[in-house]
Amino acid sequence: MLTIDDFARRVWPDQRSVVTIGAYDGLHTGHRTVIDHVKAVARDRSAKSVIVTFDRHPASLVRPESAPRLLTDQHQKLELLAETEVDAVAIVRFDEAQAAESPDDFVRRVLVNSLGVAAIVVGEDFHFGRGRAGNVTLMRTLGTELDFTVVPHELVTGGDMIISSTAIRRAIADGDIARANEWLGRTYELRGIVGDGDKRGRTIGFPTANVEVSSAMCIPGDGVYAAWYERDSGPRAGTVYPAAVNIGRRPTFYENQPVSVIEAHVLDNGPAEHQPLDLYGESARLRFAARLRGERKFSGLDELRAQLALDIEAARRSLV
Numbered sequence: 027m028l029t030i031d032d033f034a035r036r037v038w039p040d041q042r043s044v045v046t047i048g049a050y051d052g053l054h055t056g057h058r059t060v061i062d063h064v065k066a067v068a069r070d071r072s073a074k075s076v077i078v079t080f081d082r083h084p085a086s087l088v089r090p091e092s093a094p095r096l097l098t099d100q101h102q103k104l105e106l107l108a109e110t111e112v113d114a115v116a117i118v119r120f121d122e123a124q125a126a127e128s129p130d131d132f133v134r135r136v137l138v139n140s141l142g143v144a145a146i147v148v149g150e151d152f153h154f155g156r157g158r159a160g161n162v163t164l165m166r167t168l169g170t171e172l173d174f175t176v177v178p179h180e181l182v183t184g185g186d187m188i189i190s191s192t193a194i195r196r197a198i199a200d201g202d203i204a205r206a207n208e209w210l211g212r213t214y215e216l217r218g219i220v221g222d223g224d225k226r227g228r229t230i231g232f233p234t235a236n237v238e239v240s241s242a243m244c245i246p247g248d249g250v251y252a253a254w255y256e257r258d259s260g261p262r263a264g265t266v267y268p269a270a271v272n273i274g275r276r277p278t279f280y281e282n283q284p285v286s287v288i289e290a291h292v293l294d295n296g297p298a299e300h301q302p303l304d305l306y307g308e309s310a311r312l313r314f315a316a317r318l319r320g321e322r323k324f325s326g327l328d329e330l331r332a333q334l335a336l337d338i339e340a341a342r343r344s345l346v
Contacts, residue, residue, distance in 0.1 A: 042144035056182035095244035098229030129160030201247035234289035252344035
């Protein structure tokens with residue numbers, strides 16, 4: 027997959043392109059349907075298939091106080107985009123200058139002059155450019171002037187709801203991992219670094235890896251989850267284990283924990299099972315398969331240990 031970030035020249039002097047534009051956070055099943063449409067139109071026109079996206083979510087600059095939590099960081103998004111087998115991904119640097127650019131200028135500079143656009147595939151709710159002033163009507167007007175067509179694409183639904191990044195974020199925040207995974211078309215994944223934590227899990231027989239995730243990411247609602255834990259660095263990078271993951275403020279031990287923490291108890295780690303793996307400082311990937319229960323405050327360590335044993339068995343059953 028070609029990655030484009032320089033729009034000062036024509037990328038393919040003798041060939042045109044079919045594009046779609048968006049943040050593409052999460053690259054969910056609705057996004058993939060649009061991308062499949064782009065590829066089909068490109069084949070019909072002997073053109074290049076291109077996804078135009080941004081180096082950050084535009085809302086993080088335009089309205090940072092209400093910017094959405096991310097479903098994918100930039101690195102993961104590019105990995106997922108590569109899996110779609112489009113010809114190219116054009117990454118627009120979203121800075122103050124870009125935020126101020128008019129929709130008309132953006133279309134001329136990026137889509138026409140650089141990508142040689144022949145067709146643009148967009149959903150019914152498409153908006154872009156300064157003040158979100160660009161829309162399907164404007165695109166059609168510009169297409170008549172600049173020799174490209176606008177190909178509408180119906181919004182994709184899941185049950186009685188439109189599949190969108192916003193709807194998936196809401197499901198994840200509510201702990202509805204099953205629905206989020208259905209709409210994503212894969213298990214929801216978080217990436218982070220294993221920090222020291224307070225090592226309390228070791229003292230009660232359930233050692234955990236405290237996975238520190240960027241605050242920009244969408245974190246599942248407090249509770250216990252069955253997940254796959256992948257070591258993402260170190261000599262055993264790529265090794266995957268089943269895990270029981272607790273997300274929460276640990277009310278059994280703390281009265282006013284300010285933020286939720288992510289603690290993964292790795293299962294079935296071979297001969298060393300029930301012994302803590304040396305995971306500190308490694309990067310990790312957590313892929314959430316199912317929500318097992320909500321967070322609870324326990325009366326003491328005995329009750330907590332009994333429930334953790336039940337959680338582990340429930341996680342094993344969920345991950346078969």
